[in-house]
Amino acid sequence: MSRNGPIALIFHALFVAFILVPIVIVCIVAFTPEGYLSLPTNGLSLRWFRAIADYPEFVRALRDSLWLAALSSTIAVLFAVPAALAIARHRFAGREAMLAFFMSPLMIPHVVLGIAFLRFFTTIGIGGTFVGLVLSHIVIVMPFALRLVLAASIGMDRAVEHAAISLGAGPITVFRRVTLPLILPGVVSGWILAFITSFDEVTMTVFIASPSTITLPVRMFLYIQDNIDPLVTSVSAALVFLTVIVMVILDRLFGLDRLFIGAGR
Amino acid sequence: MSAKETASGGRAPWLLAGPALLFFVGIVLVPIVMTGLLSFHDWGPYKGIETVITLKNWREIATDSYFFEIFLRTFRIALLVTVISVLIGAPEAYILNRMEKTWRSFFLVIVLGPLLISVVARTLGWALLFGSTGLINVTLVRLGIVASPIQFMFTETGVVIALVHVLAPLVVISVWASLQRLDPQIENAAISLGGSGFTVFRRIILPQVMPGVLSGAIVVFALAASAFATPAIIGGRRLKVASTLAYDEFLNTLNWPLGAAVAILLLVGLAAIIAGSNRFVERRYSEMFR
Numbered sequence: 001m002s003r004n005g006p007i008a009l010i011f012h013a014l015f016v017a018f019i020l021v022p023i024v025i026v027c028i029v030a031f032t033p034e035g036y037l038s039l040p041t042n043g044l045s046l047r048w049f050r051a052i053a054d055y056p057e058f059v060r061a062l063r064d065s066l067w068l069a070a071l072s073s074t075i076a077v078l079f080a081v082p083a084a085l086a087i088a089r090h091r092f093a094g095r096e097a098m099l100a101f102f103m104s105p106l107m108i109p110h111v112v113l114g115i116a117f118l119r120f121f122t123t124i125g126i127g128g129t130f131v132g133l134v135l136s137h138i139v140i141v142m143p144f145a146l147r148l149v150l151a152a153s154i155g156m157d158r159a160v161e162h163a164a165i166s167l168g169a170g171p172i173t174v175f176r177r178v179t180l181p182l183i184l185p186g187v188v189s190g191w192i193l194a195f196i197t198s199f200d201e202v203t204m205t206v207f208i209a210s211p212s213t214i215t216l217p218v219r220m221f222l223y224i225q226d227n228i229d230p231l232v233t234s235v236s237a238a239l240v241f242l243t244v245i246v247m248v249i250l251d252r253l254f255g256l257d258r259l260f261i262g263a264g265r
Numbered sequence: 266m267s268a269k270e271t272a273s274g275g276r277a278p279w280l281l282a283g284p285a286l287l288f289f290v291g292i293v294l295v296p297i298v299m300t301g302l303l304s305f306h307d308w309g310p311y312k313g314i315e316t317v318i319t320l321k322n323w324r325e326i327a328t329d330s331y332f333f334e335i336f337l338r339t340f341r342i343a344l345l346v347t348v349i350s351v352l353i354g355a356p357e358a359y360i361l362n363r364m365e366k367t368w369r370s371f372f373l374v375i376v377l378g379p380l381l382i383s384v385v386a387r388t389l390g391w392a393l394l395f396g397s398t399g400l401i402n403v404t405l406v407r408l409g410i411v412a413s414p415i416q417f418m419f420t421e422t423g424v425v426i427a428l429v430h431v432l433a434p435l436v437v438i439s440v441w442a443s444l445q446r447l448d449p450q451i452e453n454a455a456i457s458l459g460g461s462g463f464t465v466f467r468r469i470i471l472p473q474v475m476p477g478v479l480s481g482a483i484v485v486f487a488l489a490a491s492a493f494a495t496p497a498i499i500g501g502r503r504l505k506v507a508s509t510l511a512y513d514e515f516l517n518t519l520n521w522p523l524g525a526a527v528a529i530l531l532l533v534g535l536a537a538i539i540a541g542s543n544r545f546v547e548r549r550y551s552e553m554f555r
Contacts (some may be wrong), residue, residue: 022390
């Protein structure tokens with residue numbers, strides 16, 4: 001394998017610095033001992049991390065975000081598995097259109113979805129409720145769940161299923177004991193990608209969240225719109241640390257490139 | 266033979282996909298159509314939304330230069346972000362691909378990892394760097410490169426830099442994926458036939474990864490044109506783009522019909538641009554998809 005020249009390596013270093021600097025700066029500023037935004041030149045302090053505890057709205061928003069992400073990605077996977085099997089195994093009129101329809105939330109700007117849901121939920125009387133948030137998040141995570149389950153279903157060897165059928169297994173047994181275990185990696189990585197997508201979503205959620213049900217990114221966004229201070233910086237830094245831990249675990253389990261590139265297609 | 270194996274399907278696929286399909290019709294199609302209708306309704310500060318059919322909002326968007334300016338700015342920002350992301354993301358993917366395996370997986374995590382971090386946290390980092398007492402300006406002034414701090418906050422430059430940071434990794438993914446599909450034997454054949462490094466790159470590698478570059482570019486353009494959190498934080502209320510304009514109409518002015526019209530125009534405009542570029546890519550590189 002050919003190597004990179006010095007110019008390529010300098011370019012690479014600059015690119016990596018560009019990617020890392022804004023994230024690292026958040027983590028550094030969060031440790032400031034001062035009462036204002038500054039680099040911690042006079043020692044490090046955890047005072048702004050402790051301050052988070054005095055603002056229960058951030059903690060509550062984190063809890064709501066986690067529940068929302070878990071619920072919406074689980075329901076999306078429950079919809080996605082049979083839909084993926086239908087698309088992977090049958091050739092029927094409208095198959096392409098159906099797939100495009102399920103993938104359409106990727107193509108629709110989230111501002112448009114936010115507006116559409118705000119209008120719709122207000123009309124049917126579930127505006128500003130947790131149910132509304134879950135319904136809307138199922139929609140935006142569905143393409144990620146479906147794509148990964150679909151890839152697993154297409155790559156699956158059907159001969160094992162045929163063997164089970166010829167040995168007298170009923171359709172439910174075949175699904176539970178043969179099909180599901182074989183597509184499980186796709187189902188799990190689809191669920192994880194769906195969870196992350198839901199957890200990070202801001203643009204659509206900002207329209208349909210209400211003061212009583214709000215997600216952490218939206219809470220942070222609304223806070224930053226008013227003022228940027230060390231408190232929101234420490235919340236962001238805590239979120240970065242949390243994400244890095246999850247990232248390392250995911251990389252060990254699946255390989256980040258496979259998770260993304262499987263999804264990028 | 267079980268019913269599942271009949272190639273043409275029958276009722277089975279519709280039963281399997283039925284729940285998801287019903288859900289999508291009810292929760293995606295209906296709300297979008299309702300929003301389309303909403304853009305034709307009338308609105309007044311005292312009477313609220315009036316369910317009549319009028320072209321008032323669309324006429325306002327078409328004639329008022331305020332809207333034209335905002336849509337033009339959205340397009341300009343998206344185009345710049347796309348070009349810069351491709352110019353830095355594609356070479357980075359190429360460099361990553363030429364690295365030793367251990368370094369490669371390490372840097373892949375660093376380059377792709379930020380995609381998992383909340384956009385709000387990443388944009389906050391730029392807001393901290395951009396301020397007049399932020400790291401960038403302090404460094405530039407101290408090094409004597411500029412005499413007085415550069416204004417990044419509330420400018421298009423700032424929005425473009427922060428959006429490139431958010432979206433360039435997507436170009437890396439897209440180009441990386443197409444580099445993985447390359448057959449190294451073709452490259453080796455070109456080298457053994459006497460092609461120089463540059464010739465091999467230009468004549469062998471570049472044409473094969475071009476579809477990956479272009480599809481990455483289309484995704485970046487679509488996301489940059491509809492980005493919300495980054496332009497809202499860096500651009501503020503003064504520097505509006507289409508999505509922050511729609512947000513203001515909905516949640517501050519409360520003129521929902523006008524906000525709906527802005528959103529529908531963004532949706533239709535983007536759909537047209539994406540469909541056009543997809544067709545161009547497919548026609549230009551049709552031989553590669555055969």
